[in-house]
Amino acid sequence: MALANVLQSESVDFSNYGRKCRGFSSSLYETELGLESVGGDNLSFAVRTACSDGDGPERKIQFLHGTTTLAFKFQHGVIVAVDSRATAGAYIASQTVKKVIEINPYLLGTMAGGAADCSFWERLLARQCRVYELRNKERISVAAASKLLANMVYQYKGMGLSMGTMVCGWDKTGPGLYYVDSEGNRVCGDLFAVGSGSMYAYGIVDSGLKQKDLTVEEACDLGCRAIYQATYRDAYSGGQVNLYHVHSEGWNRVSQSDVLMLHQQYQAEKA
Amino acid sequence: MVEYAQEAVKKGSTAVGIRGKDIVVLGVEKKSVAKLQEERTVRKICTLDDHVCMAFAGLTADARIVINRARVECQSHRLTVEDPVTVEYITRHIATLKQRYTQSNGRRPFGISALIVGFDCDGTPRLYQTDPSGTYHAWKANAIGRSAKTVREFLEKNYTDEAIATDNESIKLAIKALLEVVQSGGKNIELAVIRRNQPLKLLESKEIETLVTEIEKEKEDEAEKKKQKKST
Numbered sequence: 001m002a003l004a005n006v007l008q009s010e011s012v013d014f015s016n017y018g019r020k021c022r023g024f025s026s027s028l029y030e031t032e033l034g035l036e037s038v039g040g041d042n043l044s045f046a047v048r049t050a051c052s053d054g055d056g057p058e059r060k061i062q063f064l065h066g067t068t069t070l071a072f073k074f075q076h077g078v079i080v081a082v083d084s085r086a087t088a089g090a091y092i093a094s095q096t097v098k099k100v101i102e103i104n105p106y107l108l109g110t111m112a113g114g115a116a117d118c119s120f121w122e123r124l125l126a127r128q129c130r131v132y133e134l135r136n137k138e139r140i141s142v143a144a145a146s147k148l149l150a151n152m153v154y155q156y157k158g159m160g161l162s163m164g165t166m167v168c169g170w171d172k173t174g175p176g177l178y179y180v181d182s183e184g185n186r187v188c189g190d191l192f193a194v195g196s197g198s199m200y201a202y203g204i205v206d207s208g209l210k211q212k213d214l215t216v217e218e219a220c221d222l223g224c225r226a227i228y229q230a231t232y233r234d235a236y237s238g239g240q241v242n243l244y245h246v247h248s249e250g251w252n253r254v255s256q257s258d259v260l261m262l263h264q265q266y267q268a269e270k271a
Numbered sequence: 272m273v274e275y276a277q278e279a280v281k282k283g284s285t286a287v288g289i290r291g292k293d294i295v296v297l298g299v300e301k302k303s304v305a306k307l308q309e310e311r312t313v314r315k316i317c318t319l320d321d322h323v324c325m326a327f328a329g330l331t332a333d334a335r336i337v338i339n340r341a342r343v344e345c346q347s348h349r350l351t352v353e354d355p356v357t358v359e360y361i362t363r364h365i366a367t368l369k370q371r372y373t374q375s376n377g378r379r380p381f382g383i384s385a386l387i388v389g390f391d392c393d394g395t396p397r398l399y400q401t402d403p404s405g406t407y408h409a410w411k412a413n414a415i416g417r418s419a420k421t422v423r424e425f426l427e428k429n430y431t432d433e434a435i436a437t438d439n440e441s442i443k444l445a446i447k448a449l450l451e452v453v454q455s456g457g458k459n460i461e462l463a464v465i466r467r468n469q470p471l472k473l474l475e476s477k478e479i480e481t482l483v484t485e486i487e488k489e490k491e492d493e494a495e496k497k498k499q500k501k502s503t
Contacts, residue, residue: 136360144352151351 066236068197069110077247078168081223084239095239106250107169113162142169142176150186197230197237276403279382283328285416288386290398291441295388297326298445316463320345323389328416330382358389358397370405384415418452457483
């Protein structure tokens with residue numbers, strides 16, 4: 001469709017027409033770009049940029065190509081699990097990137113896309129949330145926080161921002177999880193996985209969430225396993241698995257496990 | 272400049288607000304209309320949102336502007352925060368608006384005081400009063416406009432927990448308060464109530480008349496009892 005072409009829209013997509021084809025399907029939650037890193041304006045992240053057919057600006061975002069970030073709601077809150085690898089083409093730039101941004105003691109944001117964009121806008125969001133808290137004498141809701149972020153970046157739509165983040169928290173209506181990106185999408189949901197390794201992570205989480213009522217340990221284990229599987233198969237994800245749990249009192253960092261250790265652990269379990 | 276605005280408020284028709292347990296009541300003195308004038312166009316009680324409404328005393332034209340801005344803000348808040356406003360938030364917004372006009376050149380302060388009532392999301396009833404200088408306070412019951420002092424004194428004496436025990440009692444308290452200063456009874460009183468999770472309801476003149484007669488009967492009974500006590 002002409003409109004889809006002009007917008008180079010991705011996430012809310014009604015057809016596969018005009019896709020230069022990478023062979024990945026766009027789900028409602030995120031899109032991913034190819035594993036081929038041609039030209040330097042690919043982002044292996046949730047956010048699709050202008051295609052390299054010359055009419056969009058070329059975007060040379062260097063770090064954080066390829067990632068797997070994942071968040072899901074369950075009975076006792078929200079589990080947030082991310083990998084920690086940053087790649088530039090075939091070069092692994094870092095294995096120890098912090099992809100979860102702590103907005104405030106009860107709100108977390110994940111990082112996908114341009115690291116600078118993500119961390120800058122989420123810090124700005126933290127400032128807005130704090131001002132809201134002081135003015136209104138109560139914590140901001142996750143819906144409102146994600147809305148503030150979405151509105152802030154929407155003003156820069158089309159100017160080359162690249163950010164695909166999940167805003168996770170707990171407010172008086174319970175656990176909250178929103179996916180917000182620099183194209184202006186803001187979607188509420190129970191489960192999101194973002195990045196080049198997201199498909200593998202979805203496979204694990206979807207089958208693991210079939211049984212209702214996970215305990216906190218089971219949910220943490222599920223998140224860990226999902227990221228591990230993604231790092232196992234996706235070249236662009238790896239490093240450590242950083243796991244956070246958001247509950248009614250706020251968030252806490254559950255664990256940071258090296259993927260190689262996890263690999264040995266799971267192999268041993270299989271035997 | 273603010274003092275002149277406050278004088279304008281003191282000349283406006285009286286409005287009274289009462290915060291009950293499950294109900295909030297707003298009552299205003301209705302100025303008698305000219306013969307050819309249509310009654311319904313002069314409304315001193317207005318909704319700002321489904322769960323918040325206000326009455327004002329002072330310059331009607333100024334009030335229109337404030338009410339408009341407040342209504343827009345209620346909807347903007349719903350858009351950005353995905354939640355209805357709290358009564359305190361919208362009061363703060365109105366008060367900040369009024370304060371801005373006291374501190375910029377070329378503009379004069381709004382000549383109105385407002386009584387803002389409603390229920391918050393968690394079900395607590397609220398009553399706030401703002402004045403032309405931009406301050407706001409929460410009240411259990413208050414009056415603004417002409418003879419506000421007399422009404423407030425009446426309320427101070429008669430606002431007890433039993434007086435607001437039921438919805439009906441709260442409404443009667445509001446009417447009693449207004450009757451202190453309004454001449455000739457029910458025809459000159461306009462009354463509106465908000466109950467929890469229900470929109471604003473304007474009482475019809477028939478209902479007000481019934482309540483007024485009830486109140487007058489109660490007064491007579493009281494007077495009878497007192498007489499009997501004296502004579503025994």
